[in-house]
Amino acid sequence: MIEVLLVLLLTALSTALLGVFLVLRGQAMTTDAISHTILLGIVIAFFITNDLRSPLLIIGATLVGLITVYLIEVIGQSKLVSKDAATGLVFTSLFALAVILVSKYLDNIHLDLDIVLMGQVLFAPLNRIEILGIDLPYALWQLAIVLLINVTFVALFYKELKLSSFDPVYSIVSGFSTSIIYYSLMSLVSVTAVTAFDAVGTILVISFFTAPAATAFLLSKKLSTMIWISLMFAAINSLVGGTFGYLTDTSISGSVAVISMISFFLVFLFRKDGPILSKIHLPVP
């Protein structure tokens, strides 16, 4: 139980950290597209290696994630197709291909569609590995490394990320390459999504990326504050949702997604300038 919650917590923290920048840039649905299409990368890499634990799966998935982003950019930049139409087209095509490949060739293998959808965080502690004499679940190690990479990335490129998120034009003028920052961010999103894949599945990972960040966006006016609030909500959502799912014996990642949506709406309704508190006129002291 503790290990399951730890896996969820690490997933939530590493996704929510990147999620802040995705929400600020209006790239939440691009992330949704990536989280669907990495399935294609996983399936193709699995055909080559026949091993669900191979690092090649992460590389394959990251490549497909980047291809997705690139395709959306190319199609979206043509004036004929708006960017959101391009997003909807690219991810459904690649996802349909992946679904057909899974159902046609991998029918009797662990990679079944239910796990693809919701992940199986409960199985995570079963797969253990010993590093430096410490015996921990494989997923926990993987997620800890990803979290470390994400934190390092944000810490090192904080200024560049901030600038290109809020003022891309100024950022280009000052000599930062916005597209390098953009594609590195998106590759990290792909890596994080594929690492989280086992635990939370392809579809709900989008909730881990965006819900805490969107909640924090309501409450903050400063980037650093937004990051801390987002991490805090990520921790609360994953622990409360995980416990709820565990105790009621329902889908754990589904529970986290629901709790995340509920916490967003609680903040949405009860924040200072929200629809409820702004109507109540407090007596002026």
Next chain:
Amino acid sequence: MDILSSYSFIIVMLGTLVLAVACACIGSISVFKGQSLIGDAIGHATFPGVVLAFMIFGVLDSAYLIIGAIVFGILAFHLIQKITDHSKVTLDSALALILSGFFGLGLVLKSYVQGHPNFNGSQGIDDFIFGQAAYMLRSDVYLIIAAAVVSLLLFYVFYQPIKIYIFDQTFSQTLGIKQSLMNGLVLIMTISLIAVGLKAVGAILIVNLLIAPTVIGRLWCTSYPYVLALGMIVAGISAFIGTYLSTAFVGIATGPAIILVLSCALLISLIVAPSGPIKALINKRRVGNQL
């Protein structure tokens, strides 16, 4: 050739064909308004409605499940509107939030139902995620035809106002066309098509049927009626080929097959069509060389 005359093929083909043609037509509205991904969010959001309707009515009859799907589709749409209207959160983030939250709710309810002895025959619920056209019944096809006929009729009757509403919102307000009425009309048409189409192509992929035909049409034609006509024709043909492929080869689901055929058509259009991005890139290079 005996596939073409088999009963189940005809049923499935008829259902997907009518669905694809109607989706091509209605989907064009949101594509031109730049709101294509709302269809995606609504598609995902209908799933908890389906499971909840199953829990309430206790039968996996599409007619009941569709009610749940429509209710949750409308609920999701309104929540998205509330978020974007009353906070600085962008449409993009609101869509992602509602989509995942609702779909998560669907999965929680599904896992509850499937682990509970009171609910029998809940296996069929999975069909609504990825679609399972092979299990479509005659009644499912009737539902699709009913929804398609109603929405196409509405589209035909309101064709002029819809056209103005899409391309010049200010002018349509000046003319006195009620914006809330138009929004509601488009919403109802879209949601009912998504709801009846869930069993055929599933909650995740249905958005492709709404977007792709219009984009293909737009790549080849410039006037709205031609875009519509070409989109509907391509959608119909894709549905036919996709259903044929999935019937002829074992292990290929109908919904994804149709989407793939449609995607191939799109890919060809992107490369070949006179105004496609690839042609545009080449032309830009040529102009560059001349300078």
